[in-house]
Structures are given as structure tokens and as C-alpha cells.
Amino acid sequence: MKTPLTVLVCALTLTACADHAARARLGIQDPTLLQSGIGASQDEAAGAANPQWINAYAPAASGGTALASLQARLNRLPPEQNGYFRAKAQCWISAGQEARQAGDHWGFVEEAIGQAAVITLGLENGTSLSAANPALRTVSVVRPDLWKIVNTIKSDPVTASCREAQQPLACAEVELMQAGHDAWVRNFAHAEKRLPDIQDNLRKSAESALQCKQAAPASAAAQSPAMPRTVTLRADSLFRFDGGNDAAMLSAGRRELDKVARSMKTTATLRELRITGYTDRLGDNAHNQSLSLQRAQTVAAYLRARGVTVPIAIRGLGSAKPVAQCRQTRRDELVRCLAPNRRVEIEFVVAPS
Template structure:
């Protein structure tokens, strides 16, 4: 007959195996999430509260009152703002309410309130909020494959004009973040339970995007009203001048130039360069502007005569959200953000 201690050891061994299996299914890369008790990390890297976190979330002294106030602010927003950001703010409020009702005192309630408040403030002031999901202290990355699907849907041009696709996408992102909080708490079973709703919302978003009809182009235009070119195809990595342009980039711009020279009634061409979020902001700002200017000169040299306006927005308006810990994987994931957008403005 096994002694009680032996039975306990066996039970703990089986539990550890189950935890490892759940962790593997969630795709968690942070090994500290399976450590507890003696030897477990308690430092800032493991999620310990730091002064910055306290300064950011200390104002949320009464989460119940804060949630009620946020809900009232969202309810007052005009109907035309009932899109992606309004839905995302509401989903953050709902996530905060859910965690608060469950008695979660680890900081996720405050962080969810903070995310909703930032979006609500942007909508109220007329400033477009960021679509990125920032790293939160109480959230770990789960299911990187689902985050790739999020980024794929998010980068589809149809999403920008398809409200039916935006709403489930916004909530899928928040739900995936909340599953990451469950994992941060080492509650892997709860994290897995949320994934069915995440997958359902992603499916709804993708199907709605396919069903949405693209906006009709102005009859004068014989080419798309916007063209997005990946910077990694146009230039060598971290390059933006003529010397850094790749053969594939020249071919792509040659094709764009041929189409633009046939377009009539074109008032202006707006060229915007973007970088990813890695590196110094000043460097990224200069690089993004340089890429836009290089593309403009190239089109001019190939017969494009319409007025051209250029600008560089560095890492603003990201289309891909990445949380990988390995730099090579992060650089690859951020590739869609390194881009040059060419917008065609028809004459009125």
C-alpha cells in the first residue's frame, strides 16, 4: 500500500504533466509559467508590480465606479463611431467586469479599465486610437497561431470598411488577451475554455470580410484607390534610399507607375512611409520619410505627373501586432508594418 506521501508525489507528478500538456496546447513560450512555490521567480520580469504600473493604475481606486463611468461614456458615443474601436472598448469593459466578478485582484481589472479608457478618450476627442494591443503586466502570450490569424484579418483591406467584420475581430483580440491573463495566473484550463469564443469570433470576422462588397471606385479611376507595398520587398532591411531599393521593388513600382500614367481626373497622390516599432523613434521617423520620398522620385522618373504629397509616420498605424520574445521571430512578425502606402485622391 502506498504511503500518503507517495500518493501525494504521484498526484503532483500527474498535475505537472497536465500543466505541461495544457501549456503546450496554448503555445506558451515562457517557462516561468509552470513554476510555483520554491524557486518561482518573483521579480519584475515575472509580473511583480513596479512603480510605473502603480503610477498608471493607482487612479483606478474604485473599479466599480470606474466601469460604470466608462460604460456611460461609451453609451454616449454617436452611432457613427460604433465600429472597431467602440467594440474593442466595450469588450475591455466586459472583460474587466468578468474579472472583477470572479474576484480577480491581480491587476487585470485595472489594466482592462485602462485600455477601455484610452480608447474612449480617443473616440471622444476625435483622435484615432491605436489598434495595437500593448504588452500588459498580467497577460502572457498564448496561442501565437491565433494571433497570426488576427493580424492576417486585420491587414485585409476589406476590414477598414466592413463594420460587420470589425466587431467580432475586436472582441477576439480582447478575449485572447484575457486568455493570456488566465495563463499568467497558471489557470491553463480557463485559458483554453476562452479559445472557442476567440475562434468563433475570428471565423465570423473572416466570413463577414469575405461577404462585404468593396466600396465602388470613382468611375474616373482605372486603378485601385490605394496600393500598399511591403518595405521588405521594396528596400533592403533598414534601408530607404535609391541604393537600397531591391529589384523586386523596382518591378513593383514600375507596374504602379504604368497604371498611374493611365489614370484620369486624379487630384493628388499621397505616399506614406512606415517602419516597425523597433529602434529609435527619430531614426524610424527619418527612415519612413526617406522611403516615401524615394518612391515619389521613382514614380516621377517614370512619367507620373500628378501632384504627390509625401510623409513619414514611423511606427504609427500598425497593421500587425506582435509579442514574440525572440528578436528574429519578432522582426518577421512585424514585417507588414514596414510598408509604403500610395493613396490616390480623385478630382472632385
């Protein structure tokens, strides 16, 4: 029985464009776009800029300067961040440059800058990013069938750990948004011209995901020792005492997290990470709760910066669930005894086999 990815590869290889009814072929369902033509009143439903859009994108006064700045920032990111989000930021920058060079004054340049900026800032800061595509004011939905293919590839667990599949997928999403903008300005023919490249990128992504899936059993067998379901890292190895942010992270802790990030790349069925921070019982509860959460957030941000793209659930449990019970009276001895309780646990949630 063929897997969904196999079916997609076949479908994308054989898809061809018909020669009639461009608008119908694009599968447009937006009633405003279907019923309005050039010269229609530009109320908000027809695309007039609303206050929310102006507040979000008015600061992007010089599109060329903003795009060049974003490109320079993206180029400075380390090579290990060459995953889905970096590819998506690059494709948004390219889309903005193309629209600007074409003299597009409908607002798509500003929206492309906004999307690229959000992703680039997240990569720089190591914060969690959403892979969802936002609804943009100047973009209509075209080819819902291709969006279904995007979501099928995206939802396959192997894609999260297969970088070869991530880059063409990210660009296909941005290109579909570009086609949606072409349709929004009633340039249906130009929207259609983008479809072959979109389909080709989706085919490449699906084929790469299949190759990663086929290679996964051999990688898993070669992995020694087998990747555990939960990794416990001593906080004293990760951070300076009573520290939890990136500035407090120790070199030994960074090396440990680098090992974790590398091991995840060989686990094709990885679906989610659950990161939990803990402290010892010294100090007040509010401080311990905040510190444990900060440690979990810092570890998550570090792994994100190393190319980890799977969803990450973060929590801090303070001094709960101690693994060591200590009754020393001297503080230095008590601190040493309580060391196992100061920890960060990383649980790997894999898809059922």
C-alpha cells in the same frame, strides 16, 4: 487558388481542442511562466508590480465606478462610431467587469480599465488610435497561431472598411488577452475554455471580410462618380478665415467631410489616407505652418470620429505649392484671389489590384 481569408475560415471551422497537456496546447513560450509555479517568488519577472505599472494604474481606485463611468461615456458616442475601436473598448469594459466579479486581484481589472479608457478618450476627442495590442504586465502570450490569424485578418485592406468584420475581430483580440491573463495566473484550463469563443469570433470576422470583398466590385461599379484618388477641399468652406480647429469648422465643411467618410465605406481596397493642409502666403511662415498642420489634424480627427479606421498620415505645408498666383494690391481682393491656396487635400492610397 484560395485567398488567405478563405483558408482561415476553413481552419477556424475545423479547429478542435485536444484533451491533453493544456499548457502545451496554449503554445506558451514565456520561460518565467513555464518554470514558475504557485508560490514562486514574486519578483518583477514573475509578475510583481513595478513602479511604472503602479503609476499607470494606481489612480483606478474603484474598479466598479470606473467601469460604470466608461460604459456611460461609451454609450454616449454617436452611432457612426460603431467600428473597430468602439467594439474593442466595449470588450475591454466587459473583460474588466468579468474579472472584477470573479474577484481577480492580480491587476487585470486595472489594466482593462486603462485600455478601455485610452480608446474611449480617443473616440471622444477624435484623436488617432493605434490598433496594436500593448504588452500588459498581467498577460502572457497564448496561442501564437491565433494571434497570426488576428494579424492576417487585420492586415487585409478590406477589413479596414468592413464594419461587420471589425467587431468580432476586436473582441477576439481582447479575449485572447483574457486567456493570456488566465495563463499568467496559471489557470490554464480556464484559458482553454475561452478558445472556442475566440475561434468563433475570428471565423465570423474572416467570413464577413470575405463577404465585403466579394461585394466590393459591385459597390465600386455602382459608385457614381468614381471615387477620385485625391479630394481637394477649400479651407474657406471648411473653416472660418484663419481658423483651423474644430470650433472654427463650418457647417458646410462638416457636410463635405461627411460625404468623404461615406464614400470611403464603399472602397474596400483603401489602404491609407494622406491629409495635407495648406494656407495662402499672407502672414508669417511659422503661423502658416502651424495653421496648415492644425487644419489637417482637425480633418483627420473628424474622419476618425465618423468611423474611418485606416491609417492616416498628416502634414502641414504652409503656403507651399500654391495653385493660384495673385498680384492684387487691395487686401480684400488679394484674399479672394488667394482662396484656392487655402485648402486641405485628402489623398486616398489604395492597395494594388
